[in-house]
Amino acid sequence: MELPIGFIEKYKKLLGQEADGFFATFNEPSISGYRVNTIKTGKLTTKEYLENQNRIDYCDTGFYGQINGKTLDHITGYIYSQEPSAMYVGEVVDPQPGEKILDLCASPGGKSTHLINKMNNTGILVSNEIFSKRAAVLSENVERWGATNTIVTNESPDRLAPHFQKYFDRILVDAPCSGEGMFRKEPAGMQYWNEDYSNECANRQQKILASALEMLRPGGTLVYSTCTFAPEEDEQIAAWLLSEYPMLSMVPIKNYDGMDSANPDWGDGNPEIKNAVRLFPHHIKGEGHFVAKFVSNEVEENQDKNKTPKYDQMDKAETKLFNDFIFETGLQIPEGTLVKFGDNLYVLPIGLNSINKIKFMRPGLHLGIFKKNRFEPSHSLALATNSEQINHKIIISLDQWKHYIHGETLMIDELKDKGWYLLVCEGHSVSFSKLVGKTLKNFYPKGLRI
Numbered sequence: 001m002e003l004p005i006g007f008i009e010k011y012k013k014l015l016g017q018e019a020d021g022f023f024a025t026f027n028e029p030s031i032s033g034y035r036v037n038t039i040k041t042g043k044l045t046t047k048e049y050l051e052n053q054n055r056i057d058y059c060d061t062g063f064y065g066q067i068n069g070k071t072l073d074h075i076t077g078y079i080y081s082q083e084p085s086a087m088y089v090g091e092v093v094d095p096q097p098g099e100k101i102l103d104l105c106a107s108p109g110g111k112s113t114h115l116i117n118k119m120n121n122t123g124i125l126v127s128n129e130i131f132s133k134r135a136a137v138l139s140e141n142v143e144r145w146g147a148t149n150t151i152v153t154n155e156s157p158d159r160l161a162p163h164f165q166k167y168f169d170r171i172l173v174d175a176p177c178s179g180e181g182m183f184r185k186e187p188a189g190m191q192y193w194n195e196d197y198s199n200e201c202a203n204r205q206q207k208i209l210a211s212a213l214e215m216l217r218p219g220g221t222l223v224y225s226t227c228t229f230a231p232e233e234d235e236q237i238a239a240w241l242l243s244e245y246p247m248l249s250m251v252p253i254k255n256y257d258g259m260d261s262a263n264p265d266w267g268d269g270n271p272e273i274k275n276a277v278r279l280f281p282h283h284i285k286g287e288g289h290f291v292a293k294f295v296s297n298e299v300e301e302n303q304d305k306n307k308t309p310k311y312d313q314m315d316k317a318e319t320k321l322f323n324d325f326i327f328e329t330g331l332q333i334p335e336g337t338l339v340k341f342g343d344n345l346y347v348l349p350i351g352l353n354s355i356n357k358i359k360f361m362r363p364g365l366h367l368g369i370f371k372k373n374r375f376e377p378s379h380s381l382a383l384a385t386n387s388e389q390i391n392h393k394i395i396i397s398l399d400q401w402k403h404y405i406h407g408e409t410l411m412i413d414e415l416k417d418k419g420w421y422l423l424v425c426e427g428h429s430v431s432f433s434k435l436v437g438k439t440l441k442n443f444y445p446k447g448l449r450i
């Protein structure tokens with residue numbers, strides 16, 4: 001791999017004797033990994049995923065190895081492909097069930113899906129992405145994962161901040177960066193590299209962090225991570241945070257085998273910076289990463305936490321349609337507030353402040369849509385429903401599943417009541433389908449058909 005000359009010179013100086021070992025890794029293959037989804041209680045169809053002995057020691061749901069994106073397990077959200085070093089970030093955030101968490105730069109959703117597992121689908125996760133196309137991908141991944149506690153917003157950090165002042169218990173800023181740590185996985189990233197690029201990135205990172213800190217509650221935790229080796233974006237950002245925000249202090253992070261403490265001399269010499277962790281590919285089986293954890297020492301003032309959210313409510317006819325659907329299917333829906341945006345019905349996580357005026361992709365779990373005199377359940381609801389939480393379900397074979405996700409209707413042998421059924425394949429919830437006579441109509445989203 002041909003690295004930019006300026007990059008080679010910079011890291012020869014910074015790494016000294018270690019530089020040769022560091023550069024050698026760029027000619028080795030990148031490392032792949034995947035995580036399994038602990039909130040889906042069905043069985044993985046391929047036991048190999050769990051029996052893989054190549055476990056990642058700092059992430060109990062993570063494994064080394066490559067997965068196929070076209071399998072039932074992947075498409076129904078049982079596994080997620082994620083580079084191993086990136087898995088350390090979700091572990092460092094360490095969200096606790098019931099907390100309010102913000103993942104500010106979240107697409108495509110590797111860290112968000114990890115956080116959802118760690119929160120056991122409780123509390124509130126606001127997963128935000130500034131670019132709308134990337135936010136759509138994020139929303140799709142969150143849906144696949146079966147999240148019931150997550151809203152997906154599509155805002156810039158400074159526009160999001162006024163809506164969530166001092167609100168979150170923990171915030172992750174997995175910052176846009178120069179991406180040096182991913183060069184061997186995504187060599188195209190090298191084209192943007194120049195001597196000033198890291199300083200440009202650092203400016204943007206400071207702006208993002210300033211907005212993030214407006215949203216952190218007193219006593220809350222901020223985790224900052226990048227996938228670059230550049231001190232300007234790593235130690236120097238940690239130094240900037242400590243000097244600009246005296247209420248912040250750094251929290252030590254556990255160094256597993258092969259992880260390094262950050263280098264205070266690459267920042268401003270503040271010894272606290274040692275608490276951050278670097279993952280170098282010549283020391284660890286993974287790509288380059290930097291992770292730093294801060295806690296706010298501010299004391300909580302009495303706040304008005306009981307702002308009533310303002311949303312549309314269902315009218316009488318819609319309430320009846322929805323109740324009929326619940327009665328017919330025997331479905332248990334997650335706890336939360338039922339709200340309507342246009343014709344779409346959502347359940348919002350309990351305790352969420354008003355999200356009126358925020359651009360979102362998903363203001364909670366999408367339950368379905370009201371169409372002329374009927375309620376149509378959503379694909380998100382299918383993926384978030386465990387087959388034990390519903391009476392109306394039909395088991396289909398792997399072969400039928402392949403036809404269904406291709407867009408075909410299916411036939412059943414026995415007569416059943418007409419109406420909505422959850423299709424279940426080898427324990428995995430696949431889709432809602434409407435049974436008419438003996439035909440299962442296809443409601444698999446057109447954009448996801450294979």
Ligand SMILES: C[S@@+](CC[C@H](N)C(=O)[O-])C[C@H]1O[C@@H](n2cnc3c(N)ncnc32)[C@H](O)[C@@H]1O
Nearest residue numbers: 105106107108109110111130131174175176208
């Ligand atoms: C490192 S990636 C995030 C990866 C993600 N956390 C994951 O684990 O899948 C950084 C994200 O920041 C977004 N971004 C770019 N510029 C931004 C800005 N000015 N403010 C906030 N986010 C930005 C990018 O679109 C990108 O999705």
